[in-house]
Amino acid sequence: MTFLDSARWQGRIFTGEWLTGSAGETTVTEPATGADLGSVGLADVADLDAAVSRAVQAQRDWAALPHTERAAVLRRAGELWEAHAAEIETWIIREAGSLRPKAQLETHIAAQECYEAAALPSHPLGEVLPSEAPRLSFSKQVPVGVVGVIAPFNFPLILSIRSVAPALALGNAVVLKPDPRTAVSGGVTLARIFEEAGLPAGVLSVLPGGADVGGALVDHPRVPVISFTGSTGAGRVVGANASRNLKKVHLELGGNSALVVLDDADLDATVSAGAAGSFLHQGQVCMTAGRHLVHESVYDEYVAKLAAKADALPVGDPLGDDVALGPIIDKGQLDKIHGMVTASVEAGARLAAGGTYEGLFYRPTVLADVPTTAPAYAHEVFGPVAPVVPFSTLDEAVALASDSEYGLSLGIFTRDIGKGLELADAIPTGIAHVNDQTVGDEANIPFGGFGASGNGSRFGGHTRNIDAFTETRWITARRDVAGYPF
Structure with a gap:
């Protein structure tokens, strides 16, 4: 036995x-x-x-x-x-x-x-x-x-x-x-x-x-x-x-955590981390990076690299296949995810990658130029969806990241650690990581969020x-x- x-x-x-x-x-x-x-x-x-x-x-x-x-x-x-x-x-x-x-x-x-x-x-x-x-x-x-x-x-x-x-x-x-x-x-x-x-x-x-x-x-x-x-x-x-x-x-x-990318970030490493933050376990994580806020000077390059990364990720049976994403838990959850993606595109977002599915396997999805009122940006998706929005100043980044009823996790990418820590102090979340994505947990750490989290x-x-x-x-x-x- x-x-x-x-x-x-x-x-x-x-x-x-x-x-x-x-x-x-x-x-x-x-x-x-x-x-x-x-x-x-x-x-x-x-x-x-x-x-x-x-x-x-x-x-x-x-x-x-x-x-x-x-x-x-x-x-x-x-x-x-x-x-x-x-x-x-x-x-x-x-x-x-x-x-x-x-x-x-x-x-x-x-x-x-x-x-x-x-x-x-x-x-x-x-x-x-x-x-x-x-x-x-x-x-x-x-x-x-x-x-x-x-x-x-x-x-x-x-x-x-x-x-x-x-x-x-x-x-x-x-x-x-x-x-x-x-x-x-x-x-x-x-x-x-x-x-x-x-x-x-x-x-x-x-x-x-x-x-x-x-x-x-x-x-x-x-x-x-x-x-x-x-x-x-x-x-x-x-x-x-x-x-x-x-x-x-x-x-x-729940959460709708922000991942903030400053203009001096190591872009290739950040894109990899950002993909992990949004696509880990098919995005079915409360700490998922639900909003990618990227400085306007690197925005187009970030979107292109993240979309290419998403298109290259294999999706399939995690037991027998060498894959990066497995299935969504059930059809009800998949329908909710796809409905939010479709509604966001109808609201003006550009589908840069993904947005399709076969059975319960949903492709990792990147949405660019997303209106902040679009469902996939404004609400928790609980699926493999990465909405990307540009900002021009640190004050604008703080305002965008803070403009949510949730306050669970935060990721900030910059070569200037001091600036990253100052930015973390300005954004109200229970968890904040500088130069790391939003998903993480250890047995000895205090875990919890603010507001609706x-x-x-x-x-x-x-x-x-x-x-x-x-x-x-x-x-x-x-x-x-x-x-x-x-």
Whole structure:
């Protein structure tokens, strides 16, 4: 039997044991070929209720374990990601349409997330506080209880594990709802890893399901923290519902990140980086470079080079072909991408490359002379589309880059590092890179965006993970009972 042998999980959900989902099953489909890869179980609201009840009980015993035991589970999980990386990567390639290097990045970061989280249980979790009264006064970080995690299809493993690992390490239980389209990569793999790592039953549940299950998780009175990654529209609903229930909610949402090319940039290297920023994983990345802002003196050359690069990139099945782009996740997403490209051309943009597709394979697309009101420039496309717009002054570049409801990532290309850092300071984003494209993530970095991209950095590093997945208590003790005039 292989590590992910379907005999264990076929048609099932996970609540510490593999059970038949009450909402039936959903087929796992390979977008590149349409092949049936098996099926996963689907949970309903009753399954969620039962999983939360079990999690509440299991969490108390898990949090009460010595910190060394919780750390050991996370370390073993990290080792298991590395030991079974090749098999897991093949699932990511087939189920999510990923290239192998992208799948390798996911398993690498999954291991690093667990290793980083393994240090959390032994991290100081409080402070001794000064007090005016003659007493010991201190704060203490305690687990929140049950954490609800809702993760999307595009980076199914990373966008699950970066919440699951630190939440578990800090003594919480987790109920994870992965996207049903990538429920093996983003759900079954986590269940199997932590099952083998020795996590007690009930501390982690994996419940693929529909919007009703996600809504019930957000509304559940015994789930005080929600960690959601997805579209801004869905995130607004999650945020509103979680806030109505007085929950702590972490939102990592969409983006329309700018890539700014100054007149002194190394153009060939910048074009290569810009292509990666827009076309990596078919542009299905929240940090994708959605707007290329290029100085007018090099604009025509940049457009020509980027279009030539796009035309030369092979598109096909990432499992068997030597390609640069794989398939779009499904037809609904492809239709949305093509509709935005078509509407942008109708609005006056010039199609410099791409704009065509076969099956779910969309050609990398470059749009030049794009009106700033065109859909592919003004909104997140979530596809392999690079709109290019010229600017003449740094002030104009700042204004263009800042003119968005999103504020996730930023790339700036220039030989003058000081100028690049000054420009980064002037553009409000949660992430900024000088001489690099907009897509990047590491397990120890603070990750998050401004505005419609989410509610701030909350993943990565000890401080932010502790803040995200614990509550703070104030505790005092005094030798004698205080005297009061009552």
